[in-house]
Amino acid sequence: MTSKEIREAYLSFFQSKSHQIVPSAPVVVKNDPTLMFTNAGMNQFKEFFLGEAQPKFSRVADTQRCLRVSGKHNDLEEVGIDTYHHTLFEMLGNWSFGDYFKKEAITWAWELLTTVYKLDKDRLYVTIFEGDEREGLARDAEAFEFWKALIAEDRILLGNKKDNFWEMGETGPCGPCSEIHFDMRQDSDRSQQSGQELVNADHPQVIEIWNLVFMQYNRLKNGTLEALPARHIDTGMGFERLVRAIQGKTSNYDTDVFQPLIQYIAGRSQIAYGAAEKTDIAMRVLSDHIRAVSFAIADGQLPSNNKAGYVIRRILRRAVRYAYTFLGFKTPFLNELVPLLAAQFEGVFDELIQQKDFVQKVVLEEEVSFLRTLTTGIQRFENYATEHLSVDGDFAFELFDTFGFPIDLTDLLSREKGLVVDMEGFQRALQQQKERSRAATAVDTGDWVVLVDDEEGVFVGYDQLEATTQLLRYRKV
């Protein structure tokens, strides 16, 4: 099956179970002080679970674009190094708002994986909540019973509160969850060590694919749990991981989701994917980061110097640095991936194809601007690194202030040389500068969204945009 077919099969399966298929929410979240980016399929349904709004349909399903680069879920450091955590990924999900519960959620998940996708049952494991004495919570016996009807008992594993109990926040709806894991190891390895021991143990080939959350409690302010009158289902399955399992690959990047991008990068850099670990990581980072950056921009978050905008700028600069250092791209390159990506998502997330030219221009301007100082900055860093055993805060700040190096980039460069950065010293230097420039506060571009790319306005790069705030094209929200 191709990735397109796999996505469609998911949606039509749940449609056949009376679910309404709904569109993905934007990846950029506005007006929620607790969240910058959508990091799970359930985000857009939060108010239904909190009882603040009534859903139109009691069963829905979708594919949600998610970004896990900040806050509670930050997978950025793993990306490219491992083969299954991305910055931007699609989360397939099905929901029941006070309608069906554990039995259907479990049975349908199993049916989909084993009969529609025909995943090998001998490679699947499931986990259930083991209970928690301090909370007075028993083992999830219901989930156990439903799984027992489908899968061998020794494949049902107990999980702790960290992995198998989901909470939205300090208070509110919560409940046990049951996760499905897939073992992609070769047969010879599987016969040597049982997969049970490797579930939730960061093994690169035994990975979590689907999380089924059973919302059945409400946590009160005083910390106690009460039963919810209406119980809900919230599931999330990593699309790229699912595709990998179905396509029998050992890396998400070997699937048809990422290969077109990787092959393009390989062609332009004239380095084969697979030639060396360092260049492979760089290609994975590029093919991943361009997705995050492109969708963030298409969804209204331009790179900027603060908040969500700075998160996006950091990801972009990280990608530019990998392209520059390991793949030999000394001139702008990343922006070339945008049309390819947009075409891939046609009919899935059309927001990108509609704004393709604009997104490409923004990425290009970012690249031009950062490449201008990157060479000198890296040279400064190289010289410094030969003379020092650690990176002091003032130097990290100089790289930040003069050469536009986000602190995590300096940290990455330093780690590659085995050096440690004085983060506190950096924060101190940053704070001092903030105090100096407080009087001259610039416009907060994090509050600006793209409305239309009007014909009259010529894009001159975000630096100028920030300075002049072109009201024709941007409106404060």
Ligand code: ATP
């Ligand atoms: P993991 O333990 O692998 O980090 P998780 O437990 O944090 O995953 P959930 O919050 O349960 O993930 O999200 C539901 C599903 O989304 C996961 O089962 C996984 O398939 C997928 N997923 C989570 N994080 C990522 C990511 N960074 N990149 C790709 N897929 C992801």
Ligand code: MG
């Ligand atoms: Mg995680």
Ligand code: MG
């Ligand atoms: Mg997990």
Ligand code: MG
């Ligand atoms: Mg999980």
